[in-house]
Amino acid sequence: MNRRPSLLFRLFRHLVLMSGAMIMLMPFIWMLLTxxxxxxxxxxxxxxxxxQHWYFVENYTEALTRIPLMKFLLNGIVVTVTIFLCQVSIxxxxxxxxxxxxxxxxxxxxxxxxxCLLIPPQAVSIPWYLLMYQFGWLDSYMALIAPFSISVFGIxxxxxxxxxxxxxxxYAARIDGFSELAIVWKVMLPTAMPALVSFGxxxxxxxxxxxxxxLIVLNSPDYYTPPLGLVNFRNDDTxxxxxxxxxxxxxxxxxxxxxxxxxxxRFIEGITFSGxx
Amino acid sequence: MAEIAIRKLxxxxxxxxxxxxxxxxxxxxxxxxxxGPSGCGKSTLLRIIAGLESQTNGQINISGQPVDxxxxxxxxxxxxxxxxxLYPHLTVKENIATPIRxxxxxxxxxxxxxxxxxPGAAERQAGIDSKVAAVAELLQIEHLLDRxxxxxxxxxxxxxxxxxxxxxxxxxFLMDEPLSNLDxxxxxxxxxxxxxxxxxxxxxxxxxxxxxxEAMTMSDRIALMMDGKxxxxxxxxxxxxxxxxVRVAEFIGSPKINLLPGEVNHAGRVVVCGCxxxxxxxxxxTHIRVGVRPENATVCRVEQGDIQGQLIYLENMGAEFFxxxxxxxxxxxxxxxxDVEQGQQLVLxxxxxxxxxxxxxxxxxxxxxxxxxxxxxxxxxxxxxTA
Amino acid sequence: MNLPLPExxxxxxxxxxxxxxxxxxxxxxxxxxxFLSLPAAGLMLLFLIGPIVAxxxxxxxxxxxxxxxxxxxxxxxxxxxxxxxxxxxxxxxxMIYVAIxxxxxxxxxxxxxxxxxxxxxxxxxxxxxxxxxxxxTLIAMSIVWQVIxxxxxxxxxxxxxxxxxxxxxxxxxxxxxxxVLCGIGIWQQVGFNLVLFLSGLMTIPSHLYEAAEMDGASSxxxxxxxxxxxxxxxxxxxxxxxxxxxxxxxxxxxxxxxxGGPNKASEVLLYTxxxxxxxxxxxxxxxxxxxxxxxxxxxxxxxxxxxxxxKVHYS
Numbered sequence: 020m021n022r023r024p025s026l027l028f029r030l031f032r033h034l035v036l037m038s039g040a041m042i043m044l045m046p047f048i049w050m051l052l053t054x055x056x057x058x059x060x061x062x063x064x065x066x067x068x069x070x071q072h073w074y075f076v077e078n079y080t081e082a083l084t085r086i087p088l089m090k091f092l093l094n095g096i097v098v099t100v101t102i103f104l105c106q107v108s109i110x111x112x113x114x115x116x117x118x119x120x121x122x123x124x125x126x127x128x129x130x131x132x133x134x135c136l137l138i139p140p141q142a143v144s145i146p147w148y149l150l151m152y153q154f155g156w157l158d159s160y161m162a163l164i165a166p167f168s169i170s171v172f173g174i175x176x177x178x179x180x181x182x183x184x185x186x187x188x189x190y191a192a193r194i195d196g197f198s199e200l201a202i203v204w205k206v207m208l209p210t211a212m213p214a215l216v217s218f219g220x221x222x223x224x225x226x227x228x229x230x231x232x233x234l235i236v237l238n239s240p241d242y243y244t245p246p247l248g249l250v251n252f253r254n255d256d257t258x259x260x261x262x263x264x265x266x267x268x269x270x271x272x273x274x275x276x277x278x279x280x281x282x283x284x285r286f287i288e289g290i291t292f293s294g295x296x
Numbered sequence: 297m298a299e300i301a302i303r304k305l306x307x308x309x310x311x312x313x314x315x316x317x318x319x320x321x322x323x324x325x326x327x328x329x330x331x332g333p334s335g336c337g338k339s340t341l342l343r344i345i346a347g348l349e350s351q352t353n354g355q356i357n358i359s360g361q362p363v364d365x366x367x368x369x370x371x372x373x374x375x376x377x378x379x380x381x382l383y384p385h386l387t388v389k390e391n392i393a394t395p396i397r398x399x400x401x402x403x404x405x406x407x408x409x410x411x412x413x414x415p416g417a418a419e420r421q422a423g424i425d426s427k428v429a430a431v432a433e434l435l436q437i438e439h440l441l442d443r444x445x446x447x448x449x450x451x452x453x454x455x456x457x458x459x460x461x462x463x464x465x466x467x468x469f470l471m472d473e474p475l476s477n478l479d480x481x482x483x484x485x486x487x488x489x490x491x492x493x494x495x496x497x498x499x500x501x502x503x504x505x506x507x508x509x510e511a512m513t514m515s516d517r518i519a520l521m522m523d524g525k526x527x528x529x530x531x532x533x534x535x536x537x538x539x540x541x542v543r544v545a546e547f548i549g550s551p552k553i554n555l556l557p558g559e560v561n562h563a564g565r566v567v568v569c570g571c572x573x574x575x576x577x578x579x580x581x582t583h584i585r586v587g588v589r590p591e592n593a594t595v596c597r598v599e600q601g602d603i604q605g606q607l608i609y610l611e612n613m614g615a616e617f618f619x620x621x622x623x624x625x626x627x628x629x630x631x632x633x634x635d636v637e638q639g640q641q642l643v644l645x646x647x648x649x650x651x652x653x654x655x656x657x658x659x660x661x662x663x664x665x666x667x668x669x670x671x672x673x674x675x676x677x678x679x680x681x682t683a
Numbered sequence: 684m685n686l687p688l689p690e691x692x693x694x695x696x697x698x699x700x701x702x703x704x705x706x707x708x709x710x711x712x713x714x715x716x717x718f719l720s721l722p723a724a725g726l727m728l729l730f731l732i733g734p735i736v737a738x739x740x741x742x743x744x745x746x747x748x749x750x751x752x753x754x755x756x757x758x759x760x761x762x763x764x765x766x767x768x769x770x771x772x773x774x775x776x777x778m779i780y781v782a783i784x785x786x787x788x789x790x791x792x793x794x795x796x797x798x799x800x801x802x803x804x805x806x807x808x809x810x811x812x813x814x815x816x817x818x819x820t821l822i823a824m825s826i827v828w829q830v831i832x833x834x835x836x837x838x839x840x841x842x843x844x845x846x847x848x849x850x851x852x853x854x855x856x857x858x859x860x861x862x863v864l865c866g867i868g869i870w871q872q873v874g875f876n877l878v879l880f881l882s883g884l885m886t887i888p889s890h891l892y893e894a895a896e897m898d899g900a901s902s903x904x905x906x907x908x909x910x911x912x913x914x915x916x917x918x919x920x921x922x923x924x925x926x927x928x929x930x931x932x933x934x935x936x937x938x939x940x941x942x943g944g945p946n947k948a949s950e951v952l953l954y955t956x957x958x959x960x961x962x963x964x965x966x967x968x969x970x971x972x973x974x975x976x977x978x979x980x981x982x983x984x985x986x987x988x989x990x991x992x993x994k995v996h997y998s
Contacts, residue, residue: 028801029802029804032798032801032802033802033804033805035798036795036798036799036805036809039791039795039813040809040812040813042870043812043813043815043816043870043873043874044812044815045831045838046816046824046827046828046831046870047815047819047827049827049830049831049838050824050827050830053830061836062835062836063836064835064836064841064844065841066838066841066842066844066845109722109723109726110723112719112720112722112723113719113720113722113723113724115719116715116716116719116720117720120712120713120715120716120719121709121712121713121716122712122713122714122715122716122717122720123713124717124720125716128720128724131724131727131732132727134732135727135731135732137980137981137984138731138735138977139928139932139977139980141932141934141953141956141973141976142735142738142973142976142977142980143730143731143734143735143738144960144973145734145737145738145741145960145966145969145970145973146733146734146735146737146738146741147730147734148960148961149737149748149966150729150730150734152748165730166730168726168730169723169726169727169730169731171727171731174723185377185379185381187377187378187379187380187381187472188379188381188383190343190346190348190368190375190377190381191375191377191381191382191383191460192383193347193348193367193368193369194346194348194368194369194373194374194375194395195369195394195395195398195460196369196395196398196399197369197398199715199719203719206383209383209384209385210384210385212385224818227820228820228821228822230821230822230934230935230938230939231934231935231953231957234938234957235957235961245820245823246820246822246823247822249820249822249823249826250822250826250939253826253829253939261830261836264826264830265827265830268823268824268826268827271820271823272819272820272823272824275818275819275820276815276818276819279811279814279815279818280811283807283810283811283814286814286818287810287814287878290817290818290875291875291878291879291882347708348708349708349709350706350707350708350709350710351707364707365705365706365707366705367705367708367711368708
């Protein structure tokens, strides 16, 4: 349509989308503003948007010192990164085998992968818990990481991508003297970089935000991931102190939201992948 | 440099026979082309030679040594692929250097960072650099060395693929339809280049293509395959003039050979459409096929022709004409080559005679096998023509 | 002179292979295939296939965490479940949640996507803003919502107060709480659906709109009926199924904001399962709830798989 929409329509479009955007952004804005306010401005029955007194330093210092927030963030990073590395190192070889090698049982294996794609993690949380209990891993990094070390979604995604790599490339690598493991990691993986990045974003976002599983297996704050730490902060007696609480929430969402704003397209791709499987 | 001998090679997937008793010896330094329609098994054969697939039974020797138990990289062969198969994440230089790096370095010498600290690293790197430079110069791709495959044109990628194959003096080059992804003009140009490269290197080449023109122009010898069988192995000249099978005759040559259904009369004369030709063969055969290449027939006046038909179309190729002539009882028109002078004088729709050169006429039996034939003395022809 | 010939050509290695196992490319490939699949296959068995079978079996036993023996009790767990008021309340609440969040987020997502696509300015800005809730840690945002919904000092009630309305205690009011959770669910899900719809709209070739206009579809509504809606049909079904399956899995907001309360008014399936399994440790009973939960999720994914297969056939 080359026809330019009328001015009225363009105004209407922005008006509607802008009000929608305001609702979308409102919790974020309110979170930020509250994290900058002193308690007496928060607990007031007057509607004030902008803080009268800036309480930035106090609230954020409070958030970082009252609870070991930095440790929680570090836990979050350790857990998500380890999960991602495990998932890649297990998924990539099998994805290569499923896409490019001929072996007995391949069809069965792929059918199993497709079946496992249907299983929501909550549905197997009871046996997982029993397994962790059996292994003596409850309340540890192992419990947070081990059940997610296998990602059938990652296998599926990488396999789909590897299917598009021409066989000739693998033949060339074999003739050039690459070992099969070198083919997997040095030839196949570099060609699949876009898929790997999308999968990485998907995996890291999912596990950074995960609450259900850490809630089940963790007791001691030593291993708390950011969401768990945040909820515990709120549940504390002092947790009704909204300023520091909002400051903590801001700190928890900042890494991902910041990364998202820097690389929007990749993030949107990566996360909508989960729906595309 | 090496001779490659293939003995009684079979390959099947379950019930389907992909390769059937292949026996082929590629001589040292020879340019051998495996040609045939798609699905004939030529690429499979090449991949078995390379060790990328294994045969069901049979043997392959390179330089007299059996290689059936060797992995691809231990066979010391280079391969160029149809899709070029360049490593997309490496530069041209790194692509070309890969085979030497993988072969001449131990694994620890290939480690990133650490490798540069090992004794002798600088010399090794210099050795590789000079080899890559030499290959790049030969292929005229020096200016592309720092680019990645994604930034190159098809022809340039083709050269890089050749460079990667050449860089390490292999026993033989295997090429799997390397030109079929190029546009027509570049393809013709690269034919000459590859043929010249072969002369320069003097290494054994095994070249797979479905394009008979490539096979004819480049090869020392052609091995023609169909349905998993080797039909004929011969020089381009021989395979063109003396095909042993009707399928060979049909596959080689452009435009295609004319195949006329015929029979042999009691005197041993070949008869097409009721007209006896000046060709004799073993008597008593019905349902033979007579192969006449377009250049082995001439358009003439009706009374001079062996057979006659109606001129329905004239194809002007510039340097020559091809006359399409329908013959009453035949479904397909016959193609006859004429020179420019004659072609300009021909009139569409006219009834013309076709004179067939008996010496170059090929006779095939009912099963498609070639049968011996000879020219009949001229006076016999006049006798029957007047009779 | 008769010189002895070298045994092998110097260009070929003398050892036949580094691996004596090597018996040609195909067998090697077979072994390699198994070797590369082994870790994944083992972990899949341990963490996915085994557990799903275990849940099913557990639901037919009386086993509880810590017990050394168990007995098969057949369908007793299910009988207890179906006689339990809490379970029905929980299932009903989950259904209501799904029935509100799915159409809400799908329609809003579709509307916003079409408005965004209808103009030129601000496309990526709007897309990013609407997508932000999908990205942000839901737990953190739930806590923010709690602050906003605070009866006395929350933003929402302060705004209502300005308008002269006394706002309710959103999260403590049994009649409201589920709908509040639905609202948060929609807020979180719209951006996801919007992005899927945007990608769907992008694939509609613009010449189809031109053709529609030539054929006399002059109003925007006509064009929507004639082109947009039919071509968006497949992706809509897709979005519906994904959103439903996500809505079934609602847990985080409930656990953080209401704990199923007040008086089970916001009890949902997964939360019931969680409390039974990990607070009361009635393992086998919780397994039965899991099986019910799984039944609904698999039903939805089955529809999706059927649909995806159909889509593959189309292309």
